[in-house]
Amino acid sequence: MNELERCRVWIEAALEYSGGTHIYEDIVEAVIEGRMQLWPAKNSCWVTEITAFPRKKVLHVFLAGGELDEILEMHEYVVQWAIEQGCESMTLTGRKGWVKALKNKGWKSQLVLLEKRF
Secondary structure: OOHHHHOHHHHHHHHOOOOOOOOHHHHHHHHHHOOOEEEEOOOEEEEEEEEEOOOOEEEEEEEEEEOHHHHHHOHHHHHHHHHHOOOOEEEEOOOOHHHHHHHHHOOOOOOOOOOOOO
16 A cells, blocks of 8 residues: 555545545645655645745645644654755645644744635
8 A cells, every 4th residue: 555545544534624626536646746745654644735936935735634743743854845945934724723733833824714615
């Protein structure tokens, strides 16, 4: 079993909060093509993507799922990798609970995401 398949349960659980933008197969395709990065751990994973804006490069945490303590333990490795890729910052879109979970890692709430469904 490959790492994507092993992490499938956490990826799919996190995708429940994505508003229907992606399904598991979309993540697999993006990781295989190198558009997203999978950060697997024993009981959790992150999926990130680099966004190159005209004036800066940002590592976006697209999703994270599994055991919170393990996810937080991976934080510094992901930050270091982002710096090595030339990223100036990281962003994350997720549930409000991430604000509290990442506060001690130097994250601040920057924007509010609003959605109108139709």
